[in-house]
Structure formats: structure tokens, C-alpha cells
Amino acid sequence: MQRPVSTLNLPQSIRTRLHNAGYRLTADLADAAADPTALATRTYFVFICGGNSPYTDDDARPHFDPPPFPNLPQSTELGITLDQAMTTIKQLGRVPLVSTSALDALTVERARHAITSSSHAFDGLMGGAGMRTGRVTEICGPPGMGKTQFGMQFCVNVQIPSAAGGVDGEAVFIDTEGSFIVDRVVEIASATREELHSHQIQEVPTIETMLSRIHFFRVHSHVEQVALINQLDEFLASHPKIKLIVIDSIAFHFRQKFADMGQRTRLLNGMAQRLRALAENRDVAVVMTNQMTTRIRRVGAGLGDGDSATLVPALGDSWGHACTNRVILSWQDDARQASLVKSPNLPEATVLYAITADGVRDIAGFAAPPAPAAGTSNSRKRPHSELGGPQEGP
Amino acid sequence: MDLAALGLSKHTEALLRKAHLETAEDILLLSGPELAAQARLPTPKAAALLRHIFTRVYPTSSVPRTAQDLFTCRAARLSTGDAVLDSVLGGGLTPGITEVFGKSGVGKTQLGLQLCVMAAGPTALGGLDGGAIYISTEQPFPVSRFHNIAAARFPTISPIDILDRTHIVHIRDHETQQHILTCYLGATVARLNARVVVVDSIAANFRGGDVDLSSSTTTGANTALADRAGMLYEVGRALKHVADTHGCVIVCLNQVVDVFAKEWPARQQLPQPDQPGNFEHQNNQTAPTLGLAWANMVTTRVRMSRVDRYPAAAGSLNQQGKPMDAETASLYVSRTLQVGFAPHLPASSCRYSVTSRGVVGLA
Numbered sequence: 038m039q040r041p042v043s044t045l046n047l048p049q050s051i052r053t054r055l056h057n058a059g060y061r062l063t064a065d066l067a068d069a070a071a072d073p074t075a076l077a078t079r080t081y082f083v084f085i086c087g088g089n090s091p092y093t094d095d096d097a098r099p100h101f102d103p104p105p106f107p108n109l110p111q112s113t114e115l116g117i118t119l120d121q122a123m124t125t126i127k128q129l130g131r132v133p134l135v136s137t138s139a140l141d142a143l144t145v146e147r148a149r150h151a152i153t154s155s156s157h158a159f160d161g162l163m164g165g166a167g168m169r170t171g172r173v174t175e176i177c178g179p180p181g182m183g184k185t186q187f188g189m190q191f192c193v194n195v196q197i198p199s200a201a202g203g204v205d206g207e208a209v210f211i212d213t214e215g216s217f218i219v220d221r222v223v224e225i226a227s228a229t230r231e232e233l234h235s236h237q238i239q240e241v242p243t244i245e246t247m248l249s250r251i252h253f254f255r256v257h258s259h260v261e262q263v264a265l266i267n268q269l270d271e272f273l274a275s276h277p278k279i280k281l282i283v284i285d286s287i288a289f290h291f292r293q294k295f296a297d298m299g300q301r302t303r304l305l306n307g308m309a310q311r312l313r314a315l316a317e318n319r320d321v322a323v324v325m326t327n328q329m330t331t332r333i334r335r336v337g338a339g340l341g342d343g344d345s346a347t348l349v350p351a352l353g354d355s356w357g358h359a360c361t362n363r364v365i366l367s368w369q370d371d372a373r374q375a376s377l378v379k380s381p382n383l384p385e386a387t388v389l390y391a392i393t394a395d396g397v398r399d400i401a402g403f404a405a406p407p408a409p410a411a412g413t414s415n416s417r418k419r420p421h422s423e424l425g426g427p428q429e430g431p
Numbered sequence: 432m433d434l435a436a437l438g439l440s441k442h443t444e445a446l447l448r449k450a451h452l453e454t455a456e457d458i459l460l461l462s463g464p465e466l467a468a469q470a471r472l473p474t475p476k477a478a479a480l481l482r483h484i485f486t487r488v489y490p491t492s493s494v495p496r497t498a499q500d501l502f503t504c505r506a507a508r509l510s511t512g513d514a515v516l517d518s519v520l521g522g523g524l525t526p527g528i529t530e531v532f533g534k535s536g537v538g539k540t541q542l543g544l545q546l547c548v549m550a551a552g553p554t555a556l557g558g559l560d561g562g563a564i565y566i567s568t569e570q571p572f573p574v575s576r577f578h579n580i581a582a583a584r585f586p587t588i589s590p591i592d593i594l595d596r597t598h599i600v601h602i603r604d605h606e607t608q609q610h611i612l613t614c615y616l617g618a619t620v621a622r623l624n625a626r627v628v629v630v631d632s633i634a635a636n637f638r639g640g641d642v643d644l645s646s647s648t649t650t651g652a653n654t655a656l657a658d659r660a661g662m663l664y665e666v667g668r669a670l671k672h673v674a675d676t677h678g679c680v681i682v683c684l685n686q687v688v689d690v691f692a693k694e695w696p697a698r699q700q701l702p703q704p705d706q707p708g709n710f711e712h713q714n715n716q717t718a719p720t721l722g723l724a725w726a727n728m729v730t731t732r733v734r735m736s737r738v739d740r741y742p743a744a745a746g747s748l749n750q751q752g753k754p755m756d757a758e759t760a761s762l763y764v765s766r767t768l769q770v771g772f773a774p775h776l777p778a779s780s781c782r783y784s785v786t787s788r789g790v791v792g793l794a
Contacts, residue, residue: 046474048473048474124475179723179726180723180726180727180729180732180772181732181771181772181773185774186774210498214671214730215527215528215674215730216527216730216774217498217501217774218525218527218774219501219502219505220502220505220521220525220775221774221775222498224775245499247498248497248498248499248501248502249497249498249499249500250497251497251498251499252496252497253496253497253498253500253501254489254491254496255675256489257668257671257672257675258668260455260456260459260460260488261488261489263459263460264459264484264485264486264488264489265485265489267482267485268482268485268486268489268491271491272491289668289727290668292660292664292724292727293661293664293668294657294658294660294661294664300460303462304460307462329723329727330723331722333656393777394777
């Protein structure tokens with residue numbers, strides 16, 4: 038592979054040394070790749086020769102003899118050390134362009150798991166089976182809509198044993214707002230257990246087991262949040278059963294006034310990127326909640342009568358690109374409704390759901406997305422009502 | 432976190448200081464390549480340094496907690512001392528921010544006083560045997576009323592013990608409030624072993640003159656709104672931190688504003704708030720102050736409301752034209768306590784009355 042040495046991800050000093058020693062393309066380094074010691078000593082040798090290679094044109098690239106003083110100790114201040122030689126060679130092995138065929142991607146996609154929300158209607162909204170692993174989903178809504186309830190419900194449902202069509206996994210719950218109340222999780226967990234029992238599922242985990250499979254992190258500032266999210270990869274590596282990450286909420290610590298709003302955008306995008314990578318590489322579902330904010334459209338100067346205010350998800354427009362799927366929760370008269378407003382593969386739709394003592398559930402008599410007569414709906418939504426929810430009960 | 436606490440080599444620390452990176456926070460907010468460029472470190476070293484600081488700022492390995500750990504060491508709930516109210520509140524208040532809002536005269540302050548009494552009361556009688564902090568921003572602390580409630584709630588012990596454990600802070604301006612809540616509350620809660628902090632009310636100083644929302648220019652008004660949201664975040668974050676680290680219940684009492692529907696064309700068609708008969712009509716048109724920015728900070732929201740149904744002609748006077756005594760008047764007043772939202776509670780409600788014992792639920 039012909040790649041200029043100067044484009045390798047190396048410290049400037051090493052790049053200069055390599056350049057001065059006459060290495061221009063990665064192919065020139067290929068023979069050294071087998072033996073880092075040789076590379077280190079060779080460069081050293083060239084350095085004693087005067088530091089600058091006398092050969093400047095490519096035809097007269099230097100021919101390396103074995104070093105004249107093979108037993109000389111390597112000097113850290115002159116040539117490159119063995120460590121540096123190793124890093125250089127590691128860079129060579131990297132092929133920067135990694136691609137997968139669409140067919141492979143489809144196979145991976147089909148192998149993804151799904152975590153049910155316990156509401157068939159909501160599962161239908163998310164494509165039939167619930168939250169898919171490998172995806173990042175944002176649930177937005179004003180306070181009291183049930184964002185945290187969804188988070189807790191998924192934490193419990195991710196543990197449904199595979200005999201019942203579940204994932205049999207563990208969960209990470211990152212609490213930035215202090216709204217994770219463990220007694221409520223116990224309620225949801227016991228309701229889920231009863232439901233599993235009623236379907237004659239064996240080996241239902243006990244409440245204690247369920248709770249001990251939810252890894253809980255409380256975050257008190259945006260700095261802690263950044264620090265934690267950057268360590269999640271290692272945490273997931275040591276806990277391979279984790280199939281779900283809930284962040285409730287992603288926005289809280291980023292709603293403050295940043296002196297540099299550019300920094301906020303950069304931090305948020307960095308986090309979003311890490312979460313997407315985690316979802317993909319570790320095959321986990323990432324669910325994050327977001328607050329809503331009022332966007333005021335001003336007419337004229339100051340606060341006036343013509344101003345209109347709308348509720349929009351917090352963190353601004355650029356954050357809207359960060360998540361793969363976005364669900365907005367709101368009140369429709371006296372019923373709670375969830376609207377899928379952004380998704381690469383699912384049609385936009387709105388369903389009703391309920392928050393009961395047992396957790397997230399369907400509203401009685403409402404099990405599928407609304408009929409096409411509901412106005413905004415289109416024919417693409419049809420397949421959903423036929424798909425229904427997960428086939429776990431009668 | 433200062434650099435010195437991070438356990439870095441002298442050389443690295445010197446490089447970082449030279450690049451004006453004085454705290455862990457400064458460094459963490461940079462990406463790897465940025466750090467490498469700014470501190471003149473080699474890229475792999477910068478990445479390793481970042482990883483090291485991540486583990487220092489948030490040690491995932493030393494504090495692996497599961498929900499089971501939380502369950503076994505969860506703090507006792509703060510009872511209101513009343514079975515009916517407790518059943519609506521799921522056995523009492525949990526650590527976190529609980530907002531109680533309602534019009535003046537519904538009994539918010541009464542409930543606040545009562546919670547202080549319960550926090551300081553003995554465990555055997557349903558209290559938490561700790562301290563209480565009452566931060567007053569509106570009226571002076573009604574100390575004799577507090578004494579009465581303490582005596583009525585715990586007749587067997589001396590109210591002096593309760594009073595001794597309740598600490599009162601008066602704050603009259605917004606800047607002081609911001610400073611005390613964000614910087615000093617945590618240490619004070621720890622020192623006094625406070626189980627409850629009541630802020631009565633959270634909004635008074637925010638609604639005062641020094642936070643100017645009526646700026647004449649669009650940018651001025653926008654900046655003022657953004658500033659207020661930023662300050663509310665600071666307060667909310669600090670209160671949540673205190674609640675979490677000390678297992679302390681934070682109760683914020685909040686005022687209400689009337690919400691006017693846009694289509695009402697003129698002022699004279701609005702219901703007159705001073706006509707008692709209109710209270711019920713008015714009731715659903717109030718919302719807590721400070722808007723959505725504050726609502727996002729609240730863990731549990733509780734609404735207290737009252738509806739007065741005096742006989743139409745007489746108002747609060749009886750047939751003889753004399754003021755009614757408290758008992759008769761209470762027959763015409765219906766008060767409701769209602770859970771607005773909470774992560775652990777259904778939206779239930781109960782009726783209550785205000786008596787010598789404080790707020791008492793009616794079954």
C-alpha cells in the first residue's frame with residue numbers, strides 16, 4: 038500500500054527522523070516491519086551519519102547496511118527508541134478503510150436483539166419488537182410524561198429470559214437527574230415477574246437478581262458525564278451481558294450556560310459519537326431521555342403579544358442529528374402519546390400508551406398504531422398494525 | 432479537581448500547567464488531539480493521560496453499584512406524620528427535589544413546617560431523628576406556629592428538642608440565595624445532619640426586581656431568559672447533589688401564576704379572582720412559576736389547591752354578618768393535595784384540612 042510516511046499518525050519528531058532517513062512511503066518501511074529493533078538501530082545509525090540523509094531523490098534511496106556498532110546502547114535523545122519503532126510499525130499494519138458489504142450488514146442487523154417496552158403499541162412504533170440493540174434512541178418529553186418510567190421498564194425487560202423471547206441481559210442506568218427511585222423498579226420488576234409466571238416461563242430471575250443486574254451510575258456534573266461515557270467501553274468489555282444503556286437524561290447537565298457554546302456542541306457530539314460506536318460494536322441498545330424546552334418566536338422587539346412559543350427537544354438543532362431515532366412523548370387530551378419523529382428505517386407514527394402501577398402498558402383497547410384516517414398517517418404505516426407487538430402472550 | 436491530585440509525573444504536570452490547563456475539568460473537555468496539540472504531548476500519551484483522568488474523575492471500578500445495592504441501603508422516607516398524606520406520597524418523601532406548589536393560603540408553609548417537625552422528631556414516633564433547615568425567602572419564619580405544631584405532633588416530648596434541631600435561614604435577595612444554595616448547603620446539611628431542607632419559596636427572589644425579564648430589546652429579553660435558566664440549573668444541580676450525597680429531602684415551595692388562554696379578548700371578560708364563587712373556575716388555570724426550565728429540575732411535583740364554596744351572598748360572613756368561626760368556615764373550604772408527577776408515584780390525590788397539628792389528610 039503506497040501511503041506517504043508523513044500521513045502516519047506519529048509524533049512530528051519521529052516523522053522528521055524517518056523523513057530525514059529517506060523513508061517516504063510506507064512501502065519503504067515494509068521490510069523493517071518484521072523487526073522493530075532493526076528499525077530503531079537503523080535510524081540511530083543514520084543519525085550518527087549526520088542526521089540528514091544525503092540522499093534526497095527517490096532513485097537513490099539509501100541501502101541499509103547492518104549497523105556498524107550493533108552493541109551500542111540505543112540513545113533516547115538521538116534516534117528513535119524501540120518503543121517508538123514499535124508504534125511506527127503498528128501504524129503500518131492499519132488499513133484505514135474498513136468496509137463491510139451491505140449483505141453482511143443485513144446479517145448483523147437481522148441478528149440484533151430487541152427489548153420490549155411491555156406496550157405492544159410502543160413496540161410497534163419502534164418496528165415491531167421494541168428497542169433494537171445497535172441503535173441509539175432518544176425519548177423526549179416534558180416532565181411527568183414517563184421518560185424515566187420507560188428507562189426503568191427497559192432495564193427490567195432486558196432481563197427477560199430467552200425462553201420468553203427476551204435478551205436475558207443486564208443494563209446500565211446512568212442517572213443525571215436523581216430520578217431513579219429503586220422502589221419503583223421493584224414494583225415494575227415484580228409485575229414483570231408475575232407476567233412471566235403467568236406464561237409458565239421457568240427460571241424467572243428473583244427480584245434481587247434483577248436489581249443486581251442493573252448497574253447504576255449517578256452523575257453530578259457534565260465533566261463526570263463525559264468521563265463516565267468515555268469509560269463505558271471498558272465497562273462493557275468487562276460485563277459482556279450488558280445489552281442496554283439508559284441515560285436519564287442526556288441533557289440535564291448540558292442545559293446550563295456554557296461560556297463557550299461551541300464547546301458544548303463539541304462535547305455533545307463527542308458523546309453521541311461514542312454512544313453510537315458502543316451501540317454498534319458492543320451490540321447494546323442505547324436509550325437516552327431528553328428534556329423539552331420552549332422555543333419562542335419573537336415578533337418585534339421585546340416580549341410581545343405576537344410571540345409564539347412551541348415545545349421542542351432541548352440541546353438545539355445540531356443535537357437532533359445525534360440520535361438515530363427520536364420519540365417525543367406528549368399529552369393527547371387525557372391520554373399519553375408517543376410519536377416517532379425521526380428514524381432512518383421506520384415510518385413516522387403516533388401511538389398511545391399508559392403508565393400504570395405495573396409500568397409501561399398499553400391503553401386498553403389500543404394495541405396498534407391508529408388507523409390511516411387519523412390524518413397524518415399514510416399507507417406505509419399499514420404493515421405495523423399487522424405486525425403488532427412481540428408474540429409472547431396469547 | 433486540581434492537577435496535583437491526579438498523580439501525574441512532574442514533567443507532565445509542568446507541561447499541562449504551561450498550557451494553562453490547571454484542573455482535571457480543563458483537560459477533560461478537550462479531545463485527545465486537542466490536548467496533544469495544546470500541551471505539546473505525543474498523541475498516544477495524550478490519549479493515555481485522558482483515560483487516566485477519566486478514571487480519576489469518575490472511578491467506575493471502585494464504585495460499581497447495582498440497583499440491589501441501592502435497594503439495601505436506601506434512606507428511610509420522610510413521613511408527613513399523617514397516614515392519608517403518606518399513602519398519596521408513597522409512604523413519605525424520598526431524597527430528591529420535591530416541589531409543592533399552590534396559591535397563597537393553601538397550606539404550603541404549614542406542610543413545610545410539619546416536615547421539619549417530622550425530620551427532627553424521634554424515630555420511635557415516625558420521625559427521622561435528624562436536623563432540619565428552613566430557608567425562608569418570603570415571610571419571616573412563623574416560629575410560634577412551628578412550636579404549636581411540634582407540641583401537637585409530639586405531645587410526649589418537649590418541643591424545645593425539635594426547635595433546637597431546626598435551623599432557620601432568611602434570605603432576602605437573589606444573589607445570596609444562589610450563593611448559599613449552590614456553595615454552602617451541602618456542608619451545612621452534613622454538619623447539622625439535616626434530613627430535610629425546606630425552601631419557602633424558591634421563586635420569590637427570582638421573581639424580584641433584580642432579574643429583569645422586561646428588557647426592551649429582543650436580545651435583552653432572550654439573554655435574561657437564558658440567564659435565568661442557567662441560574663435555575665445551578666440551583667437545581669446543587670440541590671440534587673446535596674439530596675444524593677446526604678440522602679436529604681429537599682422541599683421547594685413554589686408560588687403559582689395564572690395562565691390566561693390567548694383567545695380571551697379583553698380584560699373585563701376574565702373571571703374576577705376576588706369573587707369567591709369563581710375560585711373553582713380559576714383553579715385549573717394556575718401553573719407553578721419559573722416555567723419549564725424549573726419543572727425539568729423537579730423530581731416530584733405536588734399541587735395543593737383549595738376551593739371555597741361559601742354561600743353565594745354571604746361570602747365569608749355568616750347570616751348575622753359576622754365572620755364565621757374557623758370550624759364553620761372550614762365546612763365550605765375544600766382542599767386537595769395532588770401528585771402532579773413523580774418517578775415513583777401514580778397521579779393520586781386526597782383532600783386535607785389544616786388543623787392545629789398541621790396538614791391532616793381526610794380519608
